[in-house]
Amino acid sequence: MNLRLFGMNYSMWTIQARWALDHHVIRYKYTEHIPMITTPLLRIVSGKLTGNVSVPMLIADGRVYDDSWLIAAYADRNGHREKLIPFDKVDAIREWHDVCDIARKANRVIATDATAHNEDAKRENLPDFFPEFTRNVLTPLADLGVAYLGMKYDFRHSIIAEEKKKVREVLTRVRKALNGKKFFYDHFTYADITAAATLQFVRPVSDHVIKLKPAIREVFTQNDLATEFADLLEWRDGLFADQHPEPFTV
Ligand SMILES: N[C@@H](CCC(=O)N[C@@H](CS)C(=O)NCC(=O)O)C(=O)O
Secondary structure, three states, X not given: OOOEEEEOOOOHHHHHHHHHHHHOOOOOEEEEOOOOOOHHHHHHHHOOOOOOOOOOEEEEOOEEEOOHHHHHHHHHHHOOOOOOOOHHHXXXXXXXXXXXXXXXXXXXXXXXXXXXXOHHHHHHHOOOOXXXXXXXXXXXXXXXHHHHHHHHHOOOXXXXXXXXXXXXXXXXXXXXXXXXXXXXXXXXXXXXXXXXXXXXXXXXXXXXXXXXXXXXXXXXXXXHHHHHOHHHHHHHHHHHHHHOOOOXXX
């Protein structure tokens, strides 16, 4: 079977989709999406010529799965390892996906804002095919990228403190539900994956698992929340060590 996954290797949504596929040892050809630049390619492969297209996007059996939840469900239907979304917990786990999505979206606002104020991160964000000597003159392009994301997700006027409050509320719920345990439920499920992926933009997981350029790592790190939720970061690192010790293949 020929599976193709489009994603952004650092993105919280891509991480959770890939983790679900990897859990079930489902192989796929991975293509890195570069906002604006590979959008036409996404449109062609998905047949979605207008409206928003987003990653992760899985093309399997001639079908398009353009949402991390749908990809996790696909992995569960087609894989043979323990279910990540067991039938008796679909609603509860979907709720964790939605609750964590609030924090992921807030994290995206915070990280994009941090990128807008960090020239090195903007330079590092430029696609790799631009040679080093062109990068300084190309930062306006990176600015355009930041403005594009701002427009797409309409967060030009968001206030960072309010976004942090949303993340804090979600992480407090996660902490309460985990209550010092290894998993949300009696075994590893997608609820653990979705919460762990959300923490990528509080403090990214080690370079060994997902390699990031230094300034990008910096703008994805929120020192205040990382200190406040150090216990959850420790849990997340343990979960990766246990359940996804190998790097995500690029
Ligand atoms: N509902 C989607 C949301 C995915 C999403 O927001 N993807 C963003 C990642 S930051 C995206 O595709 N951005 C690419 C672009 O704007 O071109 C899911 O859960 O998979």
